[in-house]
Amino acid sequence: MSAVVKLEDCRERIRKELDNVVNFWLKHSHDAVHGGFFTCIGRDGKVYDELKYVWLQGRQVWMYCRLYRTMERFHKPEILDAAKAGGAFLRKFARVSTSSGQWKCAFCLTRDGKAVKVQRTIFSECFYIMAMDELSRVTGDSDMQLEAEQMLEQLIYWVRVDSSGLGRSQLPGNAPTNSMAVPMMLLCLVQQITEGRKPEVVQKYRELGQWCVQQILQHVQRDGSAILENVSLDGAELPGCQGRVQNPGHALEAGWFLIQYSAEWGDEQLQTTAISKFVDLPYQCGWDKEHGGLFYFLDVDGFCPTQLEWSMKLWWPHCEALVAFLMAYSRTKKPELLQSFSKVYEYTFSHFPDAKCGEWFGYLTQEGKVALDFKGGPFKGFFHIPRCLYMCERILDDLLANKD
Template sequence: MDTARLQGHQKWIREELERCVAFWLEHGMDPVNGGVYTCLDRTGEVFSTDKSVWMQGRCGWIFSYLCHLYGVKDEWLAASKSCIDFLEEHCVNHDAAGRLYFTVTAEGKPLRQRRYCFSEAFYALANAEYYGVTGRREHLERARRAYDLYWDLNHGMADPTGLGPKTIPETRTGRAFGIPMILLNVTGVLLRVDPERKALYEERSARCVDEIFRYHVKPELKCVLENVAQDGAARLYYTEGRIVNPGHDIEGVWFLLEHAKRTGDRELVQKAAQIFDWAIEAGWDKEYGGLLYFIDCLGKPPEAYEHDMKLWWPHDEILIASLMLYRDTGEQRYLDWFERTLDYCKEHFADPAYGEWYGYLRRDGKPTQPPCKGSTFKGPFHLPRMLSMCDQMLSELLADA
């Protein structure tokens, strides 16, 4: 292990984390209405005042998580509280059993309700982490309620919004990989902060892992399918049934690795490593570098227009998963992937002039024009999560060197 090289990586990562956090605190936080704006251009100017409910939860989580890792800072805790308070006051649909909206106005008036229930997951994540830092019991109760609602909605409960499934259920129903994957992540946070329900969380974590491998992991295709039939059968006769999101697979890898570390499951480490190997081999752009956004498991044309773009978050997930695999297996090839991806991100995503990372690159690695640092789907989450987690793992590796 080249400790000097790892120390250099850690120094850059810590500096980048400081720039990222400063960018969002300066440009994103709404001092008038509360919460966070995430539609920001390269310099941090707001180009849309509509607010993403996902991002209120994700921002509420990350600033509490930073307090958990590095100690409480007043400005971090205030940012977390602002987003959590905004969620509570404006983003809960009380006419639909406490489901959350997807987007709201700057003032918090509801704009859009989606059938997908990831808003609930990120609301639970934020409140759970905030409880872990502050000990304020009402936030734990909120987290539990939203987490249980998210679980129930994906295990047979009728959607109280009345939106129903995306497709006509008599024609086609199925399973989405993102459901057990995100559940596994949220459950891991609750396991850490809420030991009173440890047995429940352990049971549900194990069930999520089982669902991922039972239904979505396809060794015969060397991939994880995003969408499968209810019984897990691959449906290769239409585009959505063949889609693979390599970054999503790799994000799922480190969720599985965290579960393996909690439970001491060495076999799961190897199974997660196999998923990483498939995803990075199929998704890495051998001509321009970087990870393609979508691929077709049979090599046919993906339907999504953005399939060959390079987005910031899959590269964040490579950095977390590859470093975690190196830590857990000791195999040099995973450190090689970490360094290769870090070099790509330094060259193409990072913006030393203004801080934060470009969200969206063309296939050749140039930012889309005009460039942006945030959107409805990009806020202070994937990047600061990656930077803080990699900082922690590098400290572990250097301490053991």
């Protein structure tokens, strides 16, 4: 079977899966009483916990808006109405004032919006920003765009100037760390805030984007043979388990972020590095050669990782791998990248989708059996799967429109 025919089959399957996943969340996740979305959803769609996780609320608003704005078949009133309701819930309840007078986003809320927990991280804020910026694009509400930019400025200050606003105590034995998740998310926000905006907005965040790229590249370690999740602030390897941990899914996600950035700025060298070090390398070291699928965590020196779930196969690393390999192939047309995409595609679509109840399982054993059968929880919501399917469908559209 030719690659072109296979890609057409992939696009058809991906398109159907995206429709099914969207329908599942439209049917089961909306809170018509208090607004926002339920994210703790069982296999059959029943809500098993009413807590609302702010980063998942933001992700769902962003995803609905992106689908509504860029895909004609999702340009439906019910999707826009749901995005608006989710955005209103976030604006009303997600932000809490800290003792320093700064705004911080809660990590989770009660069903009616009371703050339950605040984390000392930036990730709730990151997805609040993404939600507000994308919602401003479909509603024309400039106040939401301003909120997004103001919150981003707060994050930049916390990350690059003073992290005390996050409530972290700098203990003498806790060395400052460059965790790859932070510059990755900031780069994602730069791309979100600047997409399609005026040149002065793009230029405003140019230096931040460059800084994020350099911070991500520091994670290429061991003479280019490994991507490590945590390094020191000056890019040196850290001692112990923290320094040896590898997260193949994160590396792959960083890979396609970097490919996007390199395409935007015409940086061929960065594209080469992104594909070879952040796409192919974590796939080669992270793929389970016995059972298939990507490991969740690995230890670069071959020790057993201390994360108890290290050997499990999770939904989101496979989603990131699909996007990364298909995007890399679309930029280079190298057949080995398409072969890797096909291998990940075959594993993913034969293990994660739930043909009986819809949506995807998220947590498999190392052998590929379903370990946890819920469709949503504190960490799995309406984001990685639909974003992957959405992006892959669009890339395949472009590839097949230029199949020669």
